[in-house]
Amino acid sequence: MIGNxxxxxxxxxxxxxxxxxALLRILLISLMVMVALVFVVIVLVVTRxxxxxxxxxxxxxxxxxxxxxxx
Numbered sequence: 730m731i732g733n734x735x736x737x738x739x740x741x742x743x744x745x746x747x748x749x750x751a752l753l754r755i756l757l758i759s760l761m762v763m764v765a766l767v768f769v770v771i772v773l774v775v776t777r778x779x780x781x782x783x784x785x786x787x788x789x790x791x792x793x794x795x796x797x798x799x800x
Contacts, residue, residue, distance in 0.1 A: 781793070782794045
């Protein structure tokens with residue numbers, strides 16, 4: 730009877746240990762994915778080209794605008 734209880738306790742301990750390790754792996758992988766995505770977002774924000782504004786005439790021709798420099 731005592732041997733049976735010890736076996737059940739050991740099996741439960743093994744189950745929880747295995748689930749803990751699996752969950753830890755999943756969390757570490759998700760953390761690495763989040764860090765990679767944050768890095769990608771930072772690179773995209775830093776390397777974004779400046780906006781180009783343009784106007785059109787009534788005939789549909791595109792006129793590029795230059796930014797106004799205030800002194």
